[in-house]
Amino acid sequence: MHKRLDEIEILDFGCGIGGFLDMSHRSLGLKTWGTDIIPPKVGKEWFLPDLGDKKFDVITACEVVEHLPDPRKIFDFIRAHLKSPGVFAFQTAQWDPASLDRDWWYLGPHNGHISLYSREGLTHVFNDMGGVDRRLWNNYAGLQAWLFK
Template sequence: MYSDLSCPFCASPCVNAHQDRRRDYYHCPKCLAVHVPAAFHLNSALEKAEYDKHENDPDDQSYRRFFSRFFDPLCERIAPEAEGLDFGCGPGPALVSMLEETGRGMEKYDLYYYPDKSVLQKQYDFVTATEVVEHLADPLKVLDTLWAMLKPGGVLGLMTKRVIDVEAFKTWHYKNDPTHIVFFHEATFDFIAERWACDLELIGNDVAFLRKTTMP
């Protein structure tokens, strides 16, 4: 049994929030994030095997409609000539295709499918990570890295479903994916925005935009 595990965001001691037949879930009383302890994380081979089951065809219109609630407000917040990176694009980078169709330049990175790390050494007008951050074992480190890639005034767009509260979490379908190991609350995003001293916009129940200050 685990006790007093640290939050992967604010490092506060966490308490057990829920157990199911596969794993434990811990809740942070400060930033309200929920995470799965490392002992229950899948290894790389099992994780990729789960991702390989996804059928993410960039030409699938239903898949594109799924992205529209992120894509449409993103396009309202970035310039027509903006250059971006899609982080964790998966085997079928539909969002990349959609943004390229608008004339925006895109790079893509994925640990398993597009592992060219040279794209992580560049600066971008915007960075996207859709249905990605809930898979991260060290989410704050990765988010800090993505934030550092943004030019002044740049936008980091994230898409991940948010925790409402611990009671709702217990019956939440989103936790059942074995590759989902960290879950954000609105307060988690508030913590991140305060850490970066940036503007935060939350849209619906799964879209967040963080804009970097234009000051050097």
């Protein structure tokens, strides 16, 4: 992707209260939209309750994918709304069954975290979806960016 930052169209998937949505417009001059199951408190003018057939250069999801009851369906939905090429960047805690047990604070429906992701599981989904490049932050699988052609 060889575009200037101010030309890139970004979707904040699961934008929550809209903090990133609002600040990315007002402070950074980015072309950012947000979507969520409820409208945000700030950045409402850039909220998209329905994406229709709109596509984006980058889709972000910060602390969202662990809340999904059918994650693969949503990953495919996100992929369908990416331009070609496009990047899906997300953050969630990595489930490591060798070091984490059922007492892990992140686990459980009481906090809405119903889907957990291991390094191997995310690798499988990336490959199955046809990703062409993947970047991990400090080799941590819980923060990734996937490139699709």
